Amino acid sequence: MTTAVEQLNQETPLPKGKSAAVEQISIRLEFGGGLHLLFNSQPKHQVSLPKRISEDETEAGDDKAVTVKYLIKWMKDNLLSERVEMFGDGDGVRPGILVLINDTDWELEGELDYQLQENDEVVFISTLHGG
Amino acid sequence: MPPRLCSLCGTAKAIIKRPKTGSQVCKDCFFEVFETEVHNTIIENGGIFKRGDKVAIGASGGKDSTVLAHVMSTLNQRYDYGLDLFLLSIDEGITGYRDDSLETVKQNQIEYGLPLKILSYDELYGWTMDKIVSQIGKKNNCTFCGVFRRQALDRGAAQLGVSHIVTGHNADDIAETVLMNIMRGDIARLSRCTALVTESEDTIKRSKPFKYAYEKEIVMYAYFKKLTYFSTECIYSPDAYRGHARVFLKDLEAIRPSAIIDIIHSGETFQLDEDVKSGMKALQNCLRCGYISSNDLCKACALLEGLEQGLDKSAIKTSQEGAGTAPTGQRTIPFYNRAAAKEEIAI
Numbered sequence: 001m002t003t004a005v006e007q008l009n010q011e012t013p014l015p016k017g018k019s020a021a022v023e024q025i026s027i028r029l030e031f032g033g034g035l036h037l038l039f040n041s042q043p044k045h046q047v048s049l050p051k052r053i054s055e056d057e058t059e060a061g062d063d064k065a066v067t068v069k070y071l072i073k074w075m076k077d078n079l080l081s082e083r084v085e086m087f088g089d090g091d092g093v094r095p096g097i098l099v100l101i102n103d104t105d106w107e108l109e110g111e112l113d114y115q116l117q118e119n120d121e122v123v124f125i126s127t128l129h130g131g
Numbered sequence: 132m133p134p135r136l137c138s139l140c141g142t143a144k145a146i147i148k149r150p151k152t153g154s155q156v157c158k159d160c161f162f163e164v165f166e167t168e169v170h171n172t173i174i175e176n177g178g179i180f181k182r183g184d185k186v187a188i189g190a191s192g193g194k195d196s197t198v199l200a201h202v203m204s205t206l207n208q209r210y211d212y213g214l215d216l217f218l219l220s221i222d223e224g225i226t227g228y229r230d231d232s233l234e235t236v237k238q239n240q241i242e243y244g245l246p247l248k249i250l251s252y253d254e255l256y257g258w259t260m261d262k263i264v265s266q267i268g269k270k271n272n273c274t275f276c277g278v279f280r281r282q283a284l285d286r287g288a289a290q291l292g293v294s295h296i297v298t299g300h301n302a303d304d305i306a307e308t309v310l311m312n313i314m315r316g317d318i319a320r321l322s323r324c325t326a327l328v329t330e331s332e333d334t335i336k337r338s339k340p341f342k343y344a345y346e347k348e349i350v351m352y353a354y355f356k357k358l359t360y361f362s363t364e365c366i367y368s369p370d371a372y373r374g375h376a377r378v379f380l381k382d383l384e385a386i387r388p389s390a391i392i393d394i395i396h397s398g399e400t401f402q403l404d405e406d407v408k409s410g411m412k413a414l415q416n417c418l419r420c421g422y423i424s425s426n427d428l429c430k431a432c433a434l435l436e437g438l439e440q441g442l443d444k445s446a447i448k449t450s451q452e453g454a455g456t457a458p459t460g461q462r463t464i465p466f467y468n469r470a471a472a473k474e475e476i477a478i
Contacts, residue, residue, distance in 0.1 A: 125350055127303075
């Protein structure tokens with residue numbers, strides 16, 4: 001497993017200003033219900049995040065494991081290609097967007113506080129479009 | 132953290148928290164409980180269908196009608212309703228939107244082996260939404276589309292010879308409509324928008340088997356069953372008023388998920404005072420096209436007259452007082468004769 005992580009670190013550009021020593025994990029993202037239109041019209045993405053983050057969950061650090069809250073902020077800053085209010089609401093997502101973590105409703109997984117692990121899959125589906 | 136177990140079977144891993152009850156259930160139990168609840172809606176109070184009924188599923192290719200087509204076929208087999216099911220789609224003539232979503236409906240047709248009928252605005256009214264919007268602009272175009280769609284569904288159903296239309300309206304949609312009717316003071320619609328089945332003398336029976344199904348569960352059902360549906364926003368801007376009601380409702384749901392079912396319940400328990408009821412206009416038939424109307428002309432005929440006159444956005448205000456014959460040279464809607472359609476299908 002560690003070799004996979006090391007390889008990923010070599011291949012993936014790191015966020016600006018972060019040293020190469022920050023250990024990263026790889027997360028799979030998927031968008032449904034028309035949400036991909038907000039993310040460069042691509043339904044699937046693979047991203048890498050720092051494995052550990054700061055206490056206030058805003059940057060890489062060594063206080064806690066990376067959370068979904070960090071992921072959503074990261075997505076708003078780095079991945080979102082359209083208006084932020086179509087996706088985010090406060091620290092979370094707009095009401096009406098469903099989130100699944102490894103095919104389980106995030107409401108059963110601690111929502112924003114869920115601690116992400118290597119190769120987790122997070123799916124976002126909008127319920128807000130057409131009937 | 133060990134996986135949370137299903138509160139129904141107690142053995143499998145829970146995958147969804149049900150908004151209606153707050154309970155956590157596994158995938159198989161979720162499918163079963165979702166389908167069973169729709170079945171219960173269908174059979175409550177003596178049931179909405181009779182054996183041998185020909186039923187059209189209003190199919191747009193969107194999430195609700197795609198799941199409805201799947202669940203109706205499943206339940207029809209499982210409980211042997213004995214229904215003859217059809218798919219009925221309306222092509223509003225919106226390039227890049229409806230033409231794409233109709234492809235999804237065509238897939239459903241193949242997957243469920245259901246006959247499909249597509250009726251277009253162009254065929255029925257001589258106008259596509261593209262043409263309407265180019266004349267009247269984007270503002271209020273949803274009114275034209277909504278009025279035309281309602282009549283088109285009835286007419287398509289009459290052509291198919293079906294006695295019943297089911298639509299994918301879900302609990303969230305109905306709660307939204309309750310809120311909108313309250314905000315507009317539309318007492319007549321408020322009193323009927325929560326009905327499971329609506330039927331007036333001259334229109335085809337309509338019902339909403341997903342009346343109590345939460346949007347979240349419909350979308351989760353589609354996700355876990357891997358049903359493909361079409362989910363692009365209409366290019367002619369969404370219904371702004373409904374949009375606000377929707378966001379408000381979603382905010383309420385986030386705080387208290389039962390809000391949706393509670394609003395529907397409130398809508399159901401409104402009682403109209405007899406004085407209010409007697410003040411409402413009686414229904415008659417449109418003098419021009421024969422469709423059900425509370426005025427001399429039905430709304431569709433009035434809107435069409437406005438369009439044919441070449442009016443811009445003021446076409447929406449065309450009077451519903453008018454004569455049976457349209458002004459010379461104007462296109463009209465074919466005469467609607469429900470009785471004839473009924474006789475035609477009598478076995």
